[in-house]
Amino acid sequence: MTTLSIEKLCVEVTDQQILDGVSLEVSSGQVHAVMGPNGSGKSTLSNAIMGKPGYRVTSGSITLDGKDLLPLPTWERAKAGLFLAMQYPTEVPGVSLRETLELALRARGKTEIDVTSRLLEEAVQIGLSPELLDRPVNVDLSGGEKKRNETAQLAVLEAEIAVLDELDSGLDIDALRACAERIETMTDSGLGVLCITHYHRLLDYLPADQVHVLVDGRIVESGGPDLAQEIETNGYARFLKSDVESEGVTVSIEGLGASKKASNPNSDDPFADPLA
């Protein structure tokens, strides 16, 4: 049993506070969904968990089975059992997937895993054309192929807790179903999932035990699967409205929005994650 515990997490990106006291706990076999509108801090949460440079934790904690992850570099967080499936998986020219995974597994002492045969199994299962495994990491893969590739890697690396950052973005329905169902199977054998998403449709195939609504860097409501259904029907208006109603006491939120806009003048979306 493994538990990823996030407590009162505050994160700054380029001196702007993006997350403002987020608390969550994901244990083996569970699926927690974090849903929120654009710019609410969803990607910041996943990047902060994985320790991406530029995401500064100003207070709060992230622990895995009580072990403090914050001092650890990214690769050691992966070694500890975390996996981040990226929203936009980076192309890495000249580096093969097999080599990457072999080096990753070697670093965590799991040399008994035969990466070549495991990757092939996972590729077939997820519907990823095996010849794509010979390409440099993510290079010239379509959006859907990249997400299938992330899912295959998650399976081969045998992570304990997976953070899925908008796994559904850019996915056609077949790819979405293939990825979600594969991950759902992994949860049966103990994978814990923190599923960050804008839309409900991923949760049709990867049912969430808990749903959290993230707005302006805070979890404003948590509940069961019904909450995701409600968002599917009504959108985020209800949660945004509550902010407007409390405008008088949340001057900082308005200020935050304004300062974000100032630092990111080319963005149409004043709430856009400046590092996204």
Added chain:
Amino acid sequence: MTTTRTSLFQLPNGGESVGSSAFLERRNSAAQRADEAGLPSFEEEIWRYTPIADLDVSKYELGAPGGSLLDFGLTNGVDENAAAVIHIVDGQVVSISVHDEAVTVLTDGTEFENLIGSVTQTGPDVFSDYNFAYCSAPIVIHIASNAVIAGPVLIRQHTTTGGLAWFPRVLVDLGENSEATVVEHQTSPDIDALVCPVTELKVNQAGRLQYLTVQEHGPRTWQIATQMAEIERDAHLAVSQIALGGEYARARIDIKMAGQGSSGDIRAIYFGRADAQHDFRTFQRHNAPHTNSNLLFKGVLDDRSRAIYTGLIRIEPDAADVNAYQTNRTLKLSEEAWAESVPNLEIENNDVRCSHASAVGPIDQDQRFYLESRGVPEDIAEALVVRGFFADVLDQLPVATISDAANTRISELLALEGPGQQR
């Protein structure tokens, strides 16, 4: 008539040039021109940023007794399929073996004298003039017309004697509508020597030539190289460099799209370590219409190494319908590394598409984060990203054995021992 001159370079006692009197006179006048010009100054734009002021030619002597071949390094194993193998050590021919009847190697004679210097006899600088004057073991490689040479012609030029200065010279004359690959491999151990090669490439109509230079000099060797090419109608040339060594390693690469419909590619990878300095001066000259050229350089600088790149795309008034591109990208792995990159365009015709891009910076942090997020330790992730940075150039080089060996060498330089490597 004998004149008394004080030349920067003196042939050793007993050393003399061979050839017809007309040829010797051409060489003699090249020496006079060079002596009158004297060594260049770093105040000249084409020598800017270079340590040319540190060059003390009195340290060096022309001519050496000749040594033994060194390790074959990156060209190990290329011999098996080679169309010809030429070994030259310290300016002396050790062996010439030709395995393809379309390939002729000339070292003297009328045809040799007519060809050598036919792409560039004068200039472009004093070192190429000295080369014509004092070149030892010059080689002309002639490839018959309408021939496709499957394996590469391999020329190993090894410098093994400290204090030696020598002037290797190669001319490739590719017959009409022929296809060939030539590899020039420059090697020296850790010795203080001066090597000034000149390469002349004559790509006749509809010919397709790949010319790859592999430079594995020792850390105290100076190289001042000049490559001049003329590409005739509908012909194609790709000149490439893998430059890994040298204290100061300069290569001037000057290609002329002389005939309409011709095209030329220039590619290089270079890796600087310790106090090494790489210096590339490129020229893409479009003298005819419907011509294309494309340049892609990728360099990595570690420690206190330095790199200079200056490139000119020159498009003459008559050269309409031209595409010319130039990209130089440099990764700095160390704060103390230094790079200068200066692209230039001179365009005298309106019907052209040109671009140049130049970037000096650290490694791609997103790529590194991606690999680390899988669990690859940070130093290994960085090395993988650096090695991968070279991949697209290595993939375009003509001899897979050499590209693979270069990839392995780069992994070693990055202290990377991957379980499996892929370009």
